[in-house]
Amino acid sequence: MLTIYRRHRQDCQHRSAGRKYRRCRCPIWVDGFLEGQEIRKTLDTADWQKAQDKIREWEAQGSEPQNAAESITIEQAGEKFIADANARKLNDSTIYKYNLLFKQTKSFAQKHGLRYLKELDLQTLDEFRTDWKDGPRSSLKKLERLRAFLRFCERRKWIDWNPALDLKAPKIANRPTLPFTREEMLKILAALDKYAEKAGIVGAQRLRAFVLLLRYSGMRIGDAVQCGPERIKGSKLFLYTQKTGVAVQCILPDFVIREIDAAPRKSEKFFFWTGESKLRTAVSIWQRSLQSLFELADVQGGHAHRFRDTFAVELLLAGVPLERVSVLLGHQSMRITERHYSPWVRSRQEQLEADLQRAWSEDPVALMQTNGVRIQ
Numbered sequence: 366m367l368t369i370y371r372r373h374r375q376d377c378q379h380r381s382a383g384r385k386y387r388r389c390r391c392p393i394w395v396d397g398f399l400e401g402q403e404i405r406k407t408l409d410t411a412d413w414q415k416a417q418d419k420i421r422e423w424e425a426q427g428s429e430p431q432n433a434a435e436s437i438t439i440e441q442a443g444e445k446f447i448a449d450a451n452a453r454k455l456n457d458s459t460i461y462k463y464n465l466l467f468k469q470t471k472s473f474a475q476k477h478g479l480r481y482l483k484e485l486d487l488q489t490l491d492e493f494r495t496d497w498k499d500g501p502r503s504s505l506k507k508l509e510r511l512r513a514f515l516r517f518c519e520r521r522k523w524i525d526w527n528p529a530l531d532l533k534a535p536k537i538a539n540r541p542t543l544p545f546t547r548e549e550m551l552k553i554l555a556a557l558d559k560y561a562e563k564a565g566i567v568g569a570q571r572l573r574a575f576v577l578l579l580r581y582s583g584m585r586i587g588d589a590v591q592c593g594p595e596r597i598k599g600s601k602l603f604l605y606t607q608k609t610g611v612a613v614q615c616i617l618p619d620f621v622i623r624e625i626d627a628a629p630r631k632s633e634k635f636f637f638w639t640g641e642s643k644l645r646t647a648v649s650i651w652q653r654s655l656q657s658l659f660e661l662a663d664v665q666g667g668h669a670h671r672f673r674d675t676f677a678v679e680l681l682l683a684g685v686p687l688e689r690v691s692v693l694l695g696h697q698s699m700r701i702t703e704r705h706y707s708p709w710v711r712s713r714q715e716q717l718e719a720d721l722q723r724a725w726s727e728d729p730v731a732l733m734q735t736n737g738v739r740i741q
Contacts, residue, residue, distance in 0.1 A: 367397035367404065367424065387413045395420060400427050409525075439474050442482045446517050455642045458587060466510050469496075482518060485527040493530065501535040504689040508534060542705050544675035549664050550580065556662035557698045563657070567629050567730050572654055575637055577621045579669060583676035583694055586669040590647050593635045594713035605695050613692055614692070677702075678709045682716060 370384035372394045374386045379389045393416040408416045423498075447467070450460050474480065490511070497504055512529040519527045545553070553576065561569035570664050578589050582602055596603045600622055601614045625636060632639045638647045652669060659667030673694070680690050687710055691702035703710075 367395050367399060367420050369395050369408065369413075370421055372407070376597050387633040393667065399423060437482050438480050439485065442472060442518050442523060443470070443514070449517065456587070458648075461645055462506075463510055463514070466514070482523055485515070485524075485528065487531050487592060490528055490532055501537050504535050505537055506536050507568070508532060542674045542678065542709065543666065544678040544709075545664070545667075545671055549662070549667075551674070552662040552664060553658060553667075556658055559661045560658055561662075564630055564654075568654075570624075571631075571637065572658060574621075574624045574653065576655075576658070577624050578617075578636075579672035580675060581617055581621050582615050583673050585673060586651060587644060587648050590638050590644065590651055591635060594630075594671055597625070604693065607692075612696070615693060674705075679707055681706060681709045 370393070370600060371386055371389065372384075372389050373380040373386075373389070373391045377389055377391050379386050379391075389627050390411045393408050393410055393413065394406065395408055395416070395466070408419055410416055410419075411646065447460065450463060468536075470493070473496060474484075476533065477492070477691070479485070479489070494504075494508075496676060497507065498505060510531065511532075512527065515527040515529045518524050554573070557569050557573050557576075560572060564572075575589065578584065578592065579586065582589070582604070584592070584604070592602075600617050600618050600619065604613045604615055606612050628636070630636050634640055638644070655667065655669055677690050680689065680693070687702060687706070690706070691699045694702060696702045
């Protein structure tokens with residue numbers, strides 16, 4: 366027979382009420398014999414009703430169920446999460462970032478003598494986060510990954526709740542969008558001749574095609590590296606399929622198509638990737654090539670994502686509605702587009718006012734009024 370009781374803490378004001386007192390929040394323990402086996406342990410709850418229900422379940426089964434939260438380790442949970450991520454076909458870059466998180470978590474656990482998943486409570490996660498050396502934005506992304514991992518564990522009943530939800534997110538200052546100016550774009554393209562002297566004509570041809578694809582498609586660098594011939598039909602580049610099943614395509618200028626066709630391909634399947642290495646490795650190689658080009662062009666702060674910003678901003682300045690730009694960028698919500706590009710939407714209003722000023726300066730009626738001629 367099993368008996369539950371309160372194990373009062375030393376500072377509990379109800380200690381004198383005895384072990385059967387129900388109204389405090391001290392932990393509940395169980396003591397007794399079940400099928401001849403002695404049991405004396407905490408039930409990991411302060412709720413008397415939950416404790417009674419658990420004991421009834423044990424007595425009905427005739428044995429104590431294995432506690433998954435106790436048996437599964439932090440390392441085992443991480444391995445199961447990565448296996449699930451691979452089964453869901455997440456991007457290699459995403460899985461790589463989760464592996465980095467688990468590597469850091471494992472190091473922290475070894476340092477503090479932690480082994481089991483249930484030991485990652487809120488206080489422990491507070492200490493874990495103090496070890497992060499990331500900036501605010503990277504710290505926020507890491508926190509999101511930590512929450513996703515513990516949510517995965519919670520849904521599998523390995524832990525009772527997700528303590529990472531109570532970690533406050535760092536304050537992020539929105540970074541201004543920095544598209545390349547038209548002068549910078551011309552300097553970048555002109556610097557390809559210097560790049561050819563350094564890396565050869567073939568390398569310069571590929572890099573020219575790569576730069577033009579980034580600029581006129583708005584693709585992220587990883588997507589551009591994976592781009593292959595099957596995605597281009599005529600002048601249309603397939604970007605992605607919306608949840609409604611509608612394909613989103615981007616019209617590429619004819620000269621961009623010609624440059625892509627003229628550049629020697631890395632493989633039959635991809636324009637800019639052999640397909641043999643990891644995608645992350647190929648992206649790193651292209652990033653280094655772009656950095657060399659930016660240095661030759663004397664463009665400060667250049668990076669691949671600025672081509673995507675340039676694509677979006679030039680469309681907005683040309684009068685393309687924000688919601689359509691959002692679709693081309695593949696944003697899940699127009700709020701994301703608005704947050705990053707709202708300053709450039711306002712600049713369209715300034716452009717409109719300048720256009721009106723120019724139009725009024727050529728209007729015959731306005732000219733007569735300016736010159737003091739009264740219309741009869």
